[in-house]
Amino acid sequence: MDSLNKYKEVWQNQGIENPLDKNSLNKLIHKRSSSIVKWIFYVSLFEFGFVLLLNLIIPTDWEQYKTYGLYHFMIGVSVFGYALTLLFIFLFYKNYKNISVHESTKDLMQNILNTRKTVKYYILINLIFIAFALFYSFYVIFNSEEYESLMTNLGENGPILLWSIVVFAILFVVGIMFLFYSLLYGLLIKKLNKNYKELTEEV
Amino acid sequence: MNSELEINFIKELETNQNIIHKVCKAYTNNQDDHNDLFQEISIQLWKAYDKFRGESKFTTWMYRVALNTAISLYRKSKKRIPTDELFPNSKELTYEEYDDTKEKQLDSLYQAIHRLTDIEKALVLLYLEDKSYKDIALCLGISEVNARVKMNRTKVKLKELLNPI
Incomplete structure (x- = not known):
């Protein structure tokens, strides 16, 4: 006989030291949840807000863009940016709604990780998009008539140096943002990732 | 404003709360975390209760939600809602x-x-x-x-x- 069987009886017959009454239980279920899904949702909302804010901040002076010939490009950037955000809000909401605590543990974890993946793609696409828009804008500005004299005054290596600074600055900002998000989510789903790996490991 | 659904749920929860206590005791090391997880499991059960169709036994369903919460949704946090009010006698308990x-x-x-x-x-x-x-x-x-x-x-x-x- 399995030596663990004797523990079954002890386990099943264990009493509760201090059961809660109906009143306490009622109070309890109306407290705020601290579930990881809720935190992923909050962090994502913050990200949506942040990227929206960036989209609003970057294209400010339309007249200025006209002088540089960036007007149409910036219109395109804004439209694309908002369309992307709307698409991802829809995808994210759909994923979030799919998370249900009474499905199997594996499905639940898979759905949470999918939600996380959607947000990751959203951030990644946005960062690439912002980097591209900034890069292109600088390219057009540096090649405009107004900057022609400046570029000439900088001497032979001037433009290369200027571009190096611009590229470095863009990569630095994008890198920092990516690290920040990775760290934030990394901390949030560290336990989940570990458990998911263990559960889905084939034997 | 207690709906019939809520009254039924609280009744089931009261009767079967030992399941949640067992899960909490297995997954936490101290009374504060125990209470915290107990609260989170109860909230998750209540949130999912209207979708419980009775295709499995209530206790089996409870186990599933409780384990899912402990494994996937629960994060130990240093900042937690004070649970003294909800667990008035918890200080007297030890495992x-x-x-x-x-x-x-x-x-x-x-x-x-x-x-x-x-x-x-x-x-x-x-x-x-x-x-x-x-x-x-x-x-x-x-x-x-x-x-x-x-x-x-x-x-x-x-x-x-x-x-x-």
């Missing part, structure tokens, strides 16, 4: 307080369970509750064969923890 003769056995069982991984804990809890392999596989979302193999390994580990050589 060691059992006056029956099986006290030691249960105590060493919990001590061994605490040394298992989150997934292994789930397997052991379902085993101790005498759930079938079909139910265990369904609950965790893995194949029955996989559940059996994982369970056998976990049982070996548990036995070693209970009876160290």
Whole structure:
């Protein structure tokens, strides 16, 4: 006989030291949840807000863009940016709604990780998009008539140096943002990732 | 403003709260975390209750939600809502307080369970509750064969923890 069987009886017959009454239980279920899904949702909302804010901040002076010939490009950037955000809000909401605590543990974890993946793609696409828009804008500005004299005054290596600074600055900002998000989510789903790996490991 | 659904739920929760206590005791190491997890499981159960269709036993469904919360949704946080008001007598409790003769056995069982991984804990809890392999596989979302193999390994580990050589 399995030596663990004797523990079954002890386990099943264990009493509760201090059961809660109906009143306490009622109070309890109306407290705020601290579930990881809720935190992923909050962090994502913050990200949506942040990227929206960036989209609003970057294209400010339309007249200025006209002088540089960036007007149409910036219109395109804004439209694309908002369309992307709307698409991802829809995808994210759909994923979030799919998370249900009474499905199997594996499905639940898979759905949470999918939600996380959607947000990751959203951030990644946005960062690439912002980097591209900034890069292109600088390219057009540096090649405009107004900057022609400046570029000439900088001497032979001037433009290369200027571009190096611009590229470095863009990569630095994008890198920092990516690290920040990775760290934030990394901390949030560290336990989940570990458990998911263990559960889905084939034997 | 208590709806009929809420009254029914609270009744079920009161009757079966020992399931949540067992899960909390297996997954946490102190009373504060225990209360915290208990609260989170109760909230998750209530949020999902209107979708409970009775296709499984209420207690099996409760186990599933409780384990899912402990394994996937719960994060220990340093900042937590004070639970004194909700668990007025919790300070008097310790895990060691059992006056029956099986006290030691249960105590060493919990001590061994605490040394298992989150997934292994789930397997052991379902085993101790005498759930079938079909139910265990369904609950965790893995194949029955996989559940059996994982369970056998976990049982070996548990036995070693209970009876160290």
